[in-house]
Amino acid sequence: MRNFTYAAATGIEDAFAADGADIMLIAGGTELLNWFRLGIASPGHAIDIGRLEGLNGIALHGDRLSIGALATLNEIGEHPLVKDRASALGEACLKAASAQIRNRATIGGNVLQKTRCAYFRSEAPLPWGCNKRVPGSGCAARDGLNERHAIFGWADSCVAVHPSDPLVALTALDAEVEIAGKNGRRVVPVTSFHLTQEEAATGVENPAETMLPETRLEPGEIILGYHLQVVPGQRSAYVKVRERASYEYALVSAAVSVTLEDGRIVRARVALGSVAQKPWRLSAVEARLVGVVPERDIVLPILREAMIEARPLRHNGYKITMAAGAAARAIVNAAMGDVA
């Protein structure tokens, strides 16, 4: 592990110096130090934004729920406003990591964590190809032990999935990401903030030899927070499937928000986690769910049919059925839950 300098930012502008390579931002530190240890990153400088004031608020402004990037997962998960208006997000935060990590980990950093692919997370020097570690070295997971990998949006150059729980909930809740940089502030829908491998490769001349971006965040930009439109009558839920009951990444997850009238769905948002390098919205299903009674036996066939577009790898075909089951469970749970 290379020595690095450490400096605490005194204002947001200090963070703009981070190029994501030699200068990196640190907030909770629960992920960045892993990168350093494994050789995934070896910057010369770390700027600590974790102590910046005013970036950890959770507040309702009219019908918009705003969450600052430095709010910790436990702060969000336990917050009454989140529980009342965006329960899927609260559940997702509390199902992430362990209590100790949730006390440190921030929602800004959480969505920027990297894949948990075992090939990627191996200690340096890497014994196998991983284009995310060494562009052009290949993807050992593509034809390797890929039980936990993508069924949507992958490319031969990378089959990793994004591991974040809150990100899946934010996607189902139509959140926006507020970003700041030298050129000012901008807002991006969370659905287009992350990129699948296919999306990232689009327009790139030699994608297999290139370190492809995973988000639309530019060097020098930081996430300030998230804004969620609270839809009246909306209920939401998050279902996380994992062999271990806690402190484990999802095999598959599903976040759902639904609005009901007379016991039938009038509006639905469905996002799947750990099936692609970004939360996978089932947009076509969302339309098909309108008018449907939110019961397992009714929604499950609709969801299973929607999974026909999945492209499983050799060892992860089970994710197709599991994802439909998780989404169905989330719909049932959401429908039984409290109204926002």
Add this chain to the structure above:
Amino acid sequence: MSIGTARPRIEGTAKVTGAARYAADNYPDDMLFATTVGASVAHGRVAAIDLAAAMNAPGVVRVLTAGDMPALGKIAPPAAVLELPMQGDRIEWEGQPVALVLAETIEAAEEGASLVRVSIETRPAMVPGKGRLETPPDHFAKARETKGDVETGFHEADFSITNCYFQPSRHHNPMETSATVASWQGDHLTLWNAAQANLNAPVVLAAAFGIPKENIRSISPHTGGGFGCKGFVWPHELLAAAAAKIMNRPVRLQLTRAQQYSQVGHQPECRQTMTLGAKADGTLTAIRHEAINTTSASGLHFEAPGMASRGYYACENIEIEHQVEHIHTTQPTPMRAPVEGPGSWALESAMDEMAIALGIDPLDFRLKNYAETEPVDGKPWSSKKLREAYIEAAGVYGWRTRAERPRQDGVYAIGHGMGTAGMFCARFPGAARVRIQRDGGVIIEASANDIGTGNQTVYTLVAADTLGISPDRIGVRWGDTRYVATGPVYGSSHTMGTGSAVRVAVQEARRKLQLYGAKADGPLDLAELMRRANVEEIVGDGAWAMPDGAPASMNGNGTPYAMQTFGVTMVEIGVDRDLGVIRLRRAVARYSAGRIINPLTARSQMIGGIIWEWGKATMEASPIEPGHGRFLAKNLSNVAVPVNADIPSAIDVGFVDEFDEHASPIGARGIGELGSTGVAAAIANAVYDAVGIRVREVPILPAHIIDGLG
């Protein structure tokens, strides 16, 4: 009577306050930090090593490679790996040390290691399923064993079933990674070593360095878990001592978590084929148990799962055949529970399948084939109260009324399963010394380490019991080869061995006290007796030997008796059909393991064993990446073991009241690994009961359920 009273472990406060010092917590003056550079491939030859960049790293003092190593003497077991480390250019497993970086700080050592450039001529690696099969030489288990004629048995059977059962390679993952701090004083060596058997490293290092083993002192009172991987002597222990000798400075070498995966052992992959024949009334007519375990390219680790079929059930015709498959991997080593651990996974699954085929309750099927004597030799058991364990567990669990319980609870389909537990009985000689002080206080000394099982508290209870005094008056000195040399803390053997030696030592001291009026039995007033004796201390030495002075006695070898431990585990699980998730709801286990010395720590061990097996059954695996011949993940982020949330409070364990006078003078047999037998099968059997899917591969993952239900 102190034996049988629950007593908190005497070192508990030191551990929870952080006062307990582990091997790598020792920093002798002028010490260098070492870290290894491992081979990046599983098979090949080191062509060149470029040290220039590493040597330029600030803080790096020296980088050792094979050419720098002293010529070392031939080593033998208890060395885990018989090839000496860094003595040539041959690479036979990924992670095999090829260089050792020595630096003034651990950070500098690790940075230096990352800068060492190793050029390797890579050769194709043998991986599981594509390795070289060999019939291993016998150890306490035989590679092949036959009783009767299984073909006759199958011919007599009304039902026969054959199935294959798989378990992956797994790692011990103790909290403390292995570590050795080595310091030479002339031709004397001091080690602070993370070990399960303090005496093993001196034996191997003495051979390697050509010095008497008495010249080596090994200090390690606290070992942060072992589960088998700190039993034998691994290359890093030799490397630390060699580096300290070369540098003439103390050297500290602690493996990182990743290094722990490839520089000490693991439980090998086991592939087993079980064939059972039974009559319609449930009588087993034949058991054929074939097992293959992976092992390293040039070493032999013979797991012997077929021993389960030798000891669990009465059967006229038994055939056991073991093979090992050489692959390019680290040498495997025993891991809680070896032998019957893998063996019971296959046998107890097959027994359930046969019970279902016969339409007989799985418990009745086992009772029908209850082994009243050792199934192959016919020797009488030293003591066996498995029938009582079955009956008590069934009553507590409600086994006979399980069909009356709801089959569904919310999203969970409920399943019940059982598995017989059984473990070999390893007995090692023990020795201990007791010192009765002028003030009536008592000190017990023995060289053994504590790996978290609480042996010092066992000594305390045995001594208090033998003297009829309060355990509060007893102190223990342990974990240092300066104390009287005693047996290892592995193989579920230590309470029997050293516990018995404590009994003998204290009895000797008690006899000496008879000069001053001590009664032969009953409570003693030691302060009064010592006042009469008017000496500084009275010492009793005790040793407990095996028949014919053997270094070990397995399963009663050398005695008229067969010895094993027994038990049963019953589990209730829930299976979520839509998500494939399996959750443990409750477990009941009862054991026949001889007398229990400390019920508190015994209970902890058995609960721990069940949790350990929950991991094996539902989440844990260290697969070898087939294209690269190395473990896919060398960290706990991608190797799941159970967490608290997986474990219900309803784990009810207990022991049948028993005193095994043949196994040991204190009436004990062993318990440590018994709790990790039969449980994985019980869980698989419960999964079948819940959703009708028979999974013959552990871990049983959500994918198995999802794919099985379609």
